[in-house]
Amino acid sequence: MNEGKKRVAFYTLGCKLNFSETSTIARQFAEMGYERVSPESEADVYVINTCSVTEHADKKCRQTIRKFIGKSPNAMVAVVGCYAQLKPEEIAQIEGVDLVLGAADKFNLPHLLGNGGKKSNVKIYSCDIDTLTDFFPAYSTGDRTRSFLKVQDGCDYHCSYCTIPLARGKSRNYPIDKIVEQAEAITYQNVKEIVLTGVNIGDFGKSTGESFLELIKRLDGVKGIERYRISSIEPNLITPEIVDFVAASSKFLPHFHIPLQSGSNRILALMRRRYNRELFAERIALIRSKMPDTFFGVDVIVGFPGETDDDFMDAYRFIEMVRPSFLHIFPFSERSNTPAAKFDGKIHPSAIKKRLSMLSELSEKLHIDFYKSFLGQVRPVLVESARRGELMLGFTDNYIKVSLPYNANLAGRVVGVKLLEVSNKGYVKGQVPQNVSAEKL
Numbered sequence: 001m002n003e004g005k006k007r008v009a010f011y012t013l014g015c016k017l018n019f020s021e022t023s024t025i026a027r028q029f030a031e032m033g034y035e036r037v038s039p040e041s042e043a044d045v046y047v048i049n050t051c052s053v054t055e056h057a058d059k060k061c062r063q064t065i066r067k068f069i070g071k072s073p074n075a076m077v078a079v080v081g082c083y084a085q086l087k088p089e090e091i092a093q094i095e096g097v098d099l100v101l102g103a104a105d106k107f108n109l110p111h112l113l114g115n116g117g118k119k120s121n122v123k124i125y126s127c128d129i130d131t132l133t134d135f136f137p138a139y140s141t142g143d144r145t146r147s148f149l150k151v152q153d154g155c156d157y158h159c160s161y162c163t164i165p166l167a168r169g170k171s172r173n174y175p176i177d178k179i180v181e182q183a184e185a186i187t188y189q190n191v192k193e194i195v196l197t198g199v200n201i202g203d204f205g206k207s208t209g210e211s212f213l214e215l216i217k218r219l220d221g222v223k224g225i226e227r228y229r230i231s232s233i234e235p236n237l238i239t240p241e242i243v244d245f246v247a248a249s250s251k252f253l254p255h256f257h258i259p260l261q262s263g264s265n266r267i268l269a270l271m272r273r274r275y276n277r278e279l280f281a282e283r284i285a286l287i288r289s290k291m292p293d294t295f296f297g298v299d300v301i302v303g304f305p306g307e308t309d310d311d312f313m314d315a316y317r318f319i320e321m322v323r324p325s326f327l328h329i330f331p332f333s334e335r336s337n338t339p340a341a342k343f344d345g346k347i348h349p350s351a352i353k354k355r356l357s358m359l360s361e362l363s364e365k366l367h368i369d370f371y372k373s374f375l376g377q378v379r380p381v382l383v384e385s386a387r388r389g390e391l392m393l394g395f396t397d398n399y400i401k402v403s404l405p406y407n408a409n410l411a412g413r414v415v416g417v418k419l420l421e422v423s424n425k426g427y428v429k430g431q432v433p434q435n436v437s438a439e440k441l
């Protein structure tokens, strides 16, 4: 511990966008002379970056806030993030919270802290989300393998179940020139891979008159970054031009995370999504035709109001037919400030549980099948650092998690790895064949 310096600890809940924003707030604290410590350590200030995507997320935030207050009752506790924007009063009622900062003020936190000491009264800084037009840039640091770069914020879509536009505001972005500067700054951290993050990144460019395609073309030219992943993109915004560019690029990887949410057109319409399943299947087929080895991660919500057993089975069969590589499955969560909260046809928890379990089984099978189909191949893996003697882990270009025997020389490098066998721990055992470098792949 550094005597004399104030210590600050961060705890992040939710998505990669939150992680990139926490990292940026942490750099602001470092510039002000704070020492960053782990959330398990004693700190003078705790910053909790919250998520509010579901009811369960809200509950987890409250538990986390109470845990830190219980552990260090004399520390200053500041709460930021989506939950803080949506329900500041609810958070302020938790005894021991000092500051609650909404979307416009979270990057002002180090200045609003004052002397960093415990306050006698909780203070709320909240904004009217409709007036928020500023874009606050952010990227994550600290992981020497990859960085999450925020390229876009907010969303103009109005999916009937989603509370995120109310927490993050309208779709907006930084100009491409500025984002390229951020990517260049990331190269100084010796990071090889950037994951582009945002709320609705395919919508990039709305506030600057640019486009997502222009953005990825410019980022492709940044020297020092070897790999890019596109975190999640709405199916209707994946254009043939984007697919062609990614297919031709040696840096943008064959990995797409695409929200489907339901495989039933009736439910997609109730969700007010901007596509039907035919368009979804067509985009997957297009990507596969140009990049056959692509990993597809797909989000699905089960138990949406009105989803009958027939709708669910219709969706299930559609997913089986499309064969994504992995499913991120979420039970429907009612958010009081959304239209779906008033929809009829609530689904019984036991039916939701059964549907979740059926899709989890399907996802596991699809994931293993995807892994197995690449056994015997040599693929480029960005190797993450590990403690001496431990297994080293990393991901192939097409997002296969790979383990390797410990070899300190490999950390932070992209190397060719032969995929040997699917382990029961969710990864593929690999080996670096002699005389194979990633450049030859």
Ligand code: SF4
Pocket (backbone or CB within 6 Å): 155, 156, 157, 158, 159, 162, 163, 164, 165, 199, 200, 234
């Ligand atoms: S696209 Fe729909 S689900 Fe995604 S953030 Fe926007 S409103 Fe929410």
